[in-house]
Amino acid sequence: MIIILKENQPKQKVEEFIKGFESQGFTVHRSQGVHTLLLGLVGDTTKLNIETIQANDLVAEVKRIQEPYKNANRKFHPEDTVIDIAGHKIGKGHFIMISGPCSVESEEQITLVAEKVKASGASMLRGGAFKPRTSPYSFQGLRAQGLEMLQAARGKTHMPIVTEIMNTSHIPLFEDVDIIQVGARNMQNFELLRELGHLRKPILLKRGLANTLEELLMSAEYIMAGGNENVILCERGIRTFETSTRNTLDISAVPMLKKLSHLPVVVDPSHAAGIAWMVEPLAMAAIAAGADGLMVEVHNDPKHALSDGAQSLTPEQFDMLMQKVKAATAFFGKTLN
Ligand code: PEP
Ligand code: MN
Numbered sequence: 001m002i003i004i005l006k007e008n009q010p011k012q013k014v015e016e017f018i019k020g021f022e023s024q025g026f027t028v029h030r031s032q033g034v035h036t037l038l039l040g041l042v043g044d045t046t047k048l049n050i051e052t053i054q055a056n057d058l059v060a061e062v063k064r065i066q067e068p069y070k071n072a073n074r075k076f077h078p079e080d081t082v083i084d085i086a087g088h089k090i091g092k093g094h095f096i097m098i099s100g101p102c103s104v105e106s107e108e109q110i111t112l113v114a115e116k117v118k119a120s121g122a123s124m125l126r127g128g129a130f131k132p133r134t135s136p137y138s139f140q141g142l143r144a145q146g147l148e149m150l151q152a153a154r155g156k157t158h159m160p161i162v163t164e165i166m167n168t169s170h171i172p173l174f175e176d177v178d179i180i181q182v183g184a185r186n187m188q189n190f191e192l193l194r195e196l197g198h199l200r201k202p203i204l205l206k207r208g209l210a211n212t213l214e215e216l217l218m219s220a221e222y223i224m225a226g227g228n229e230n231v232i233l234c235e236r237g238i239r240t241f242e243t244s245t246r247n248t249l250d251i252s253a254v255p256m257l258k259k260l261s262h263l264p265v266v267v268d269p270s271h272a273a274g275i276a277w278m279v280e281p282l283a284m285a286a287i288a289a290g291a292d293g294l295m296v297e298v299h300n301d302p303k304h305a306l307s308d309g310a311q312s313l314t315p316e317q318f319d320m321l322m323q324k325v326k327a328a329t330a331f332f333g334k335t336l337n
Contacts, residue, residue, distance in 0.1 A: 001045040003053060004061040006033040008306060017058055036060070046070045061300060067260070069217045071224035072231070077262045083202050083230050085178050086087020086160045088123045090232060090337050091264035095334040096293040097111060098162050098204075098266070100126035101300075102308035103139060107153070112300050114153040116315035120164075124179070125150065125159040127296060129168045130243060131307060132185045139306040144173055151176060155188040162295075168195045168293050184271075185212055186234055187219050197226020204266065204295075206234040209247070213256055220263060222262040233257055233265045234295065235286075239274030246311070251280050264292040270311045276302065279313060280321050287328040288323035296321065 004016065014037065018028050021041055029040035041048075046068055053062050067073055080092035092098045099117045102128040104110045129146025131139065140151065150161045160178035165171070168191055174180050177200045186192055187208035196203050203223055205217045220231045235254060237247025249272035257265045267280035267289075269291045283294050299312035300303045313321060329336045 001041040001048065001065060002051075002063040003039040003041065003059060004063075005037045005039065005058050006060045009037075010059050013058060017056065029223040044070065044232065059239045067214070067217070069214075069221040070284065071229065072217045072220040072261045072263055074260060079262060081229070081262045081264060083232060083264060084214065085124065085202055088160060089335075090266075090292050093334055094292070095287075095329050095336050096123040096266070097121065097322070097336065098124040098293065098295040099298045100128050101128075101305065101335070102270075102297050102312065103128045103131055103141055103306050104163075105142070105151050105306050109300055110149050111153045111156055113298055113315065114157045114159055116300070117298055117318055118157050118159055120319040121336065122159070122314070122318075122322070123293075124155060124162055126162045126181075126297075128164050128307070129155075130164055130170065132164070132166055132183050133307070139230045147173055147177065147275075154178075165192070165196075168192050171195060171199070174201075178202070182206060182219075186210050187216065190219075190222055193219055193222035194226060197223045197228045198230055200230065201228070202230040202232060203228065204232045204234055206268070207238065207250075207253070208234050209239045211238075213253055213260065216257070217261055220261070230336070231263050233261070234264050234268055234289075235272075236268035237297075244277065245272070247272050249273065249285070251282075251285050251289050253288060253290050258290055265290070266293040266295055267291045268295040270295070270297040270308070270313075276311055276313055276317065279311065280324065283321060284324060284328055287325065287332060287334070290332075292334075294325065 026041045026043040031038040080093040099122040129141050131141035138177040154161050162179040168280045181204040184206045237249045240248040242248050267286035269279045297312045298318045302309040302312040
C-alpha cells in the first residue's frame with residue numbers, strides 16, 4: 001500500500017502516524033520528495049481499512065498495490081485448486097458438467113431429467129428447491145420437499161446434487177447436499193457467506209447481477225476466511241444496456257478470474273443468454289476461454305416449465321450439446337468427469 005502525505009506536515013505527527021503502522025507489524029519505507037513524503041507499507045494490508053487511512057488529516061492519497069483478498073488470491077496460492085465432489089474433480093484440467101431443471105417440480109420430473117442428462121454424460125444434477133423469484137406470485141420452489149426429491153433422484157442416478165440456499169436458517173436442511181449454490185442475488189449476503197464459511201462443503205458462488213470481479217472474489221474471501229476453501233466461482237452474465245439477451249455473458253471474466261485466483265470457474269450460459277438456442281455457442285466460448293465447468297438448464301418439457309423455460313434445453317438438445325462439449329474439452333486438454 002502506498003500512502004502519499006499532504007505537503008509540509010508537522011514532523012512529529014508524521015512520525016506518530018508511521019509508528020502506528022510499525023506497531024501493527026508493517027515495515028514502512030519512506031520516499032521524500034521536494035514537498036511530499038511517500039510511504040510504502042510492506043506487510044499484509046488486507047485487514048487495513050483504506051477509508052480510515054484516507055480520513056487522516058495528514059493523508060493526500062492512498063493506493064492499494066495488493067488486492068484486498070488473500071485466501072482467494074493466486075499470488076498466495078499459485079497452484080490451481082482442485083475440488084473433489086464425490087469422485088468428480090473440478091479444477092486444474094478437470095472439467096464438470098452440471099445440468100438439470102431450473103426448479104425441481106416433482107420427483108418424477110427431477111428423476112427423469114437426471115436419468116436423461118446422466119445418459120448424455122453430465123457429471124452433476126442441479127435443481128432449485130428454494131427459488132429467488134422477482135415476483136412473490138411466481139412459483140417459489142418446493143422448498144424442503146424439493147430437496148428430498150433431489151436426494152431421491154441422486155439415489156437412483158448416483159449423481160451429486162447442486163441446489164441453491166437463500167437463508168442461513170436453512171443450512172441444516174442442506175447437510176445432505178453435495179454442492180451448495182449461492183445465487184446471483186445473494187452474492188453479497190455477507191451473513192450467509194460467513195455461515196457457509198463454517199462448513200466444509202463445496203460452495204458454488206454465482207456472480208451478482210451488477211458486481212465486479214473484485215467483489216465476487218471478496219465474497220469468496222468471506223467463505224474462505226471462515227476456513228471453507230472449497231469455493232467454485234460462477235460467471236452467469238451481468239446487467240448491461242443490451243436488451244436482446246437476458247444478461248450479457250462476461251466471457252473475459254473467465255481468463256481474468258483464473259489469472260487473479262486459483263479457484264475453479266464455472267460458466268452458466270443458460271442464465272446469461274435467457275434463450276435456449278444461444279446456450280451452445282456460449283458454452284463453446286466458455287470452454288475456449290478456459291472454464292473448468294458449465295452449468296446448463298435442462299427441462300423435460302420447457303414449454304411448461306414452472307421457471308426459466310425459455311432458456312432450458314430439452315434432453316435431446318442437451319445430448320447434442322454434450323457431443324460438442326466432449327469434443328471441445330478434449331481439444332483443450334480437459335478431462336470431463
Ligand atoms: C439458478 O441457477 O436457477 C438461478 C436462480 O441463477 P442466478 O442466481 O444466476 O440467477
Ligand atoms: Mn433458472
